[in-house]
């Protein structure tokens with residue numbers, strides 16, 4: 001008997017576009033089964049699932065050469081100084097649009113955020129991209145437990161290599177935060193520049209994710225301008241945020257830092273146990 005799910009997973013995993021990413025099975029399963037459950041034919045469901053996968057992986061946002069990036073980080077640590085490390089991190093953060101846009105105000109970004117949440121002992125970075133490489137600007141001690149999740153295997157491996165070189169625990173994991181949420185607790189959870197995409201993948205997905213996140217503070221950010229810089233998104237992003245938060249009792253502190261809107265949500269009902 002042909003298994004449409006296994007066929008789809010095999011096709012994606014062996015495709016030239018996605019082969020190196022070793023995407024998690026629960027992500028691919030979730031994408032196809034939701035389209036089939038919505039009543040699409042198998043052909044149309046595969047097409048829709050592929051379309052969503054392109055938007056989720058977003059290869060157009062950019063990537064470093066991962067093998068070279070590892071060597072650059074090793075070189076920076078071997079040469080010793082914090083300035084050399086920051087220089088390499090800036091180069092690598094600049095290869096992906098989300099972190100590139102944050103570069104001009106990196107230090108200010110984390111100072112403003114932690115002024116609201118307090119300095120965390122533990123962090124969950126959901127759909128982290130390359131953001132953990134901004135750790136040198138967070139002014140946090142090496143005892144910080146930094147859990148970082150992304151679906152993209154080479155990105156996750158690079159982050160763990162960086163964490164180890166830096167002297168942090170290698171707590172990055174390949175994980176679909178929607179289809180395979182973690183039960184890990186942290187003082188602060190970051191969910192940066194992904195909520196608007198998640199809503200496109202699955203309407204209502206943010207509501208479920210945010211409720212499930214085990215953190216005292218959930219910090220969600222959204223871009224205030226479109227990728228090309230032509231459209232002001234402030235109103236649209238407010239609508240998205242407060243739509244997701246409707247009926248939830250958590251107080252919100254809003255910040256605007258550079259081209260990023262930051263919503264610090266105090267999930268006061270979350271405890272460590």
Ligand SMILES: C[S@@+](CC[C@H](N)C(=O)[O-])C[C@H]1O[C@@H](n2cnc3c(N)ncnc32)[C@H](O)[C@@H]1O
Nearest residue numbers: 098099127128129131150151176177178192193
């Ligand atoms: C727009 S980038 C944002 C990166 C980072 N949060 C930042 O702002 O610098 C989205 C990242 O989320 C990852 N991603 C998308 N959907 C995900 C999911 N469901 N679970 C985990 N990672 C996801 C992508 O691989 C990509 O690295």
